Amino acid sequence: MRHLVILIIIIIAISYHYHVNLIIKKDKMKKLLFISLMLTICFNSLFANEVNVFSARHYDSDIQLYEKFTAKTGIKVNVISGKDKALQKRIVEEGSDSKADLYITADAGRLGAFDAAGMFQNSMSSKIKAAVPSNLRSNNWTGIAKRARIIYYSPERVNVNDLKGMRYEDLADPKWNGRVVIRKSNNVYNQSLVASLVQNNGKKATAKWAKGIVSNMARDSKGNDRAQILAVAAGEADIAVANTYYYALMLSGSKGEEQKAAAKKVLPFFPNQDGRGTHMNISGGGVVKTAPNKANAIKLLEFLLTKDAQEHIVNNTFEYPIIDGVEPHELVQAMGLGFKQDLKTKVASYGKKQADALEVMLAAKWK
């Protein structure tokens, strides 16, 4: 479209050039050429072939992925990286002036909350709907990769029989008194996990559970997900809760030999296998309500759901693919792929229950 418009303008300019050259003075001709040039620039920006991605995902590999998209489609990807809250605030404050087309982040609850604030528009094309199961998207945003939030244990201090049939609910069991590490209540992965408990068990039961897990903690919550695994490896606790890709990342060695050795000292355990399955969360994105390049944003989402893009994601971030027919990274495969995922609890419920989740955690004095 853009090229066609530019071509037409050039043709008009050239014909004008030859036509007026014969009948009018040179300075008038210059004016006309100048106007043509200005028109070309205006049309060029009006039909700019680009997409503006506001991303809270902190992976260099995502940039390589966008470059692949540009090579394939000719659509330039402008990336604005930042923390979730800052990006959301900026988009809201800029309102209709915002350049944001696509907002991408690594938690379903954040996507849900942004959607609840009316910041997305319906952008689920038939291609997206066909690729992503309905429990892993909403009408206005979609998952692009999956991650599980699971338990890690010290095989030296935890008998595997003690874990048999273990559920997230059992983290509150007094048998784990002084043995559990998990990060703070302000962490969004925890808020989504607890939101899924509220969704499945109700707020009252989850409030009781939160008190139980807090009294089982080996220490006040601190540190990131990897810090919880390190605490178990160091003997500060016996079981930890952390996302799957962090364990694979540590085993990969890219976080240093010390973290690799620590990860080798703990083993993963997938909870709730006899019931609804292990808690799953997503990385995902949605098209912003005021997107200036809506069609390109949808194209980019569709691209992220292709086999090529999914392979790139899982091999760089250690997440699980969201489409069928793609194998996770071998380190993730080694953790075990046969586990039952909770695909019953809609990830869209996390955003809806996050406020309740935070409330029960704070009431339990979860740091």
Ligand code: FE
């Ligand atoms: Fe993360």
